[in-house]
Amino acid sequence: MKLGKLKSISAYARAESHLIQQTNYGAIVTLFGVCLAIALFTSEAVEHFRPYTLTTQMGVDTVRDQHLYVEFNMSFPALPCQALSLDASDVSGILGGDYSMAKNGELHKIRLAQDGGRLAVEEYVAPRHYGFALRKPRAEVEALNAAFRANEGCLVLGWLRLQRVAGNMHVSVHMDDYIMLERAQSAISAALGSRPVNHVVNGLFMPEEGVGVNVSHHIHRMAFGTHKADEHPEIINPLDGTHRIVTEKTGIFKYFLKIVPTEYIKLGGHKLQTNQYSVTEYDSPAHPEQLQLPSVWFVYDMSPVTVVMAQTRRSILHLLTRFCAVVGGVFAVTGMLDKAVHKLVTSVLK
Structure with missing residues (x-):
């Protein structure tokens, strides 16, 4: 092909310089x-x-045989460890209490002083059930009363492996311990001439008049999965950092959680099976005469939708x-x- 013919297919024709006007x-x-x-x-x-771009896709959850891993860290600034009990149950009929769940060191409780400092570290062992308070061993009764008078709190932390169905886990005071705590508080108020008992527990102002067994609590961490906040900042636990202080009347706190199965895929292809959740909060006064004792409930249900989060570059x-x-x-x-x-x-x- 000659050069003259090659110029005929050029898409960029050039005008003569005298035809170009610059302004x-x-x-x-x-x-x-x-x-x-x-x-x-x-x-x-x-x-x-x-470093990466995060993409999100949704689909139907098809996993059937996995368990639900729950990691928690909660403090109760106005309740001693001797009175707290952790229980769990689900719709399949499986019940779990302190004895069945506190194996292999998964559950722990730490006694807290009034200023928030740690007093001792103990395994989270369920209180032995002797019926009502008068049938408990004297040493156990005295230890509970002493802890209450010293304004001790309790840090409950660990992890559980639950069935992957709807259920609940709750921290509560058993009936016999509830009666003992009410009696101890009444004795303290009587000794002070029925004056309001206001004090600071773990840095929080705790008014005791009319409160009864105080289930004020601080949720440091509540996660349904093995993800770490520093490694997976996109997965947020809404309950982390939540604190509720009882100021008027003791009650029941309920957190209703909808758990969404989540698969997190890193750049190298490593997959992490975890969960996210949304939460709705509800609280109501406790009615001991109706066997409604002060407690904190986490009622959860599984979502049929799964979320896939993938890192891409x-x-x-x-x-x-x-x-x-x-x-x-x-x-x-x-x-x-x-x-x-x-x-x-x-x-x-x-």
């Missing part, structure tokens, strides 16, 4: 286009060189494609803008 407003439009292109280039480069070809799109877009926009300005200036000067 001041054309230069302004050109500078605007250059600045716009640089800004878009910078934005695309920053987006490309991020764009290729260099994607970046080059975006750069080309920026060049073409800026060139087209500035060309139309230049024509519009030229027409406007020409019409004004006529």
Whole structure:
């Protein structure tokens, strides 16, 4: 093919220099286009060189044989460890108490002083059931009364492996311990001449008058999975950092949780099966005469929808494609803008 024929297929025809007119407003439009292109280039480069981009997809949960891993860390600043009990149950009829769940060191309780400092570390062992308070061993009764008078609190932490069905777990005071605590509190109030007993427990102002057995609590962590907050910041536990202080009347706190199975896929292909959840809170006064004792409930149910969160990173070809799109877009926009300005200036000067 001769060079003369090759020029006939060129898409970029060049006009003679004497036919080209350069204007001041054309230069302004050109500078605007250059600045716009640089800004878009910078934005695309920053987006490309991020560690990863997170994509989310939803689907139907098809997992059937997995268990539900629950990690928790809660403190009760106005209740001693001797009185607290952790129990769990689900719709399949499986019940779990302190004895069945506190094996292999999964559950622990730590006694807290009035100022929030730790007194001792103990395994979370369920109170032995002797019926009502008068039938308990004297040493156990005295230890509970002494802990209550010293304004001891309790830190309950550990993890559980539950059935993957709807159920609940709750921290409560058993009936016999409830009666003992009420008697101890009445004795303290009588000794002070029935004056209001206000004190600071673990840095929180705790008014005791009319409160009864105080189930004020602070949820440091409540997670349904093995994910770590520093490694998976996109997975948020709504209850982390929640604290509720009883100021008027003791009651029952209920947190209704909807658990969403989540699969987290990292860049290297490593998959983590975990869970996210949403929460709705409800509280009501306790009625001991109706066997409704002060307690904190976590009522959970499984969602049929699963979420897949995947870390992705764009290729260099994607970046080059975006750069080309920026060049073409800026060139087209500035060309139309230049024509519009030229027409406007020409019409004004006529």
